[in-house]
Amino acid sequence: MGVQEVQACLDSAHQRCSESGLRLTQKREQILRLMLEAEAPLSPYEVVDLYNAQAEQNMPPNSAYRILDFLAEANLVHKLNSANKYIACSHIACSHPHSASQFLICSQCKTVKEVMMEPKLLKEIQKNVSSAGFKMRHPSVELECLCGECSES
Structure with a gap:
């Protein structure tokens, strides 16, 4: 996903969260950005490794699990139960309703x-x-x- 597409998704995610009374904090946004830039689904431990490689402060795995659960509840990422991995929703920037x-x-x-x-x-x-x-x-x-x-x- 290109830089402009990622930014459009992040802008849409902020708007969705705001409309739903949720907060897309800086860490949540950083994790969502990692998910949007990833070329494949990521496990929580892969998310931690990617985050820790570029952040000033390390994130423990339990924080990644909580953030991924939040992003999934906000319909910004999806959990693939068969692989126990997460993937960014490919329809974050869409403004129309979606089916399953x-x-x-x-x-x-x-x-x-x-x-x-x-x-x-x-x-x-x-x-x-x-x-x-x-x-x-x-x-x-x-x-x-x-x-x-x-x-x-």
């Missing part, structure tokens, strides 16, 4: 692409969940795939 996310995860190179789930599909999934006597907590879906590059090799 599908994460296409390449099982070879670990590249992740976020795509929006069609509302019709989400309703069908919610219906199936409800029929089974469950309540959906997080409607995102993680799909193990092969990216175009890996499927060609």
Whole structure:
């Protein structure tokens, strides 16, 4: 992601947080910036390593976990449960509402692409969940795939 795109996402994140009564503190912004600049999902320990490599003061892992949880609750990053890693939301700077996310995860190179789930599909999934006597907590879906590059090799 380019410098201008990162800044647009950060500006949007500040606006979203302000509208929701949340604070995007300096450390939270720095972690979000790391996530936006990352080329792959990051574990909390990878976030700590990246942060500590460029910050004046070291951040303990428990702080990274808390910040990542905050960013996830604010819908600025997503947790990939299958990998226990986090990825920046690819729709932070969008002003229109979004459906649930599908994460296409390449099982070879670990590249992740976020795509929006069609509302019709989400309703069908919610219906199936409800029929089974469950309540959906997080409607995102993680799909193990092969990216175009890996499927060609």
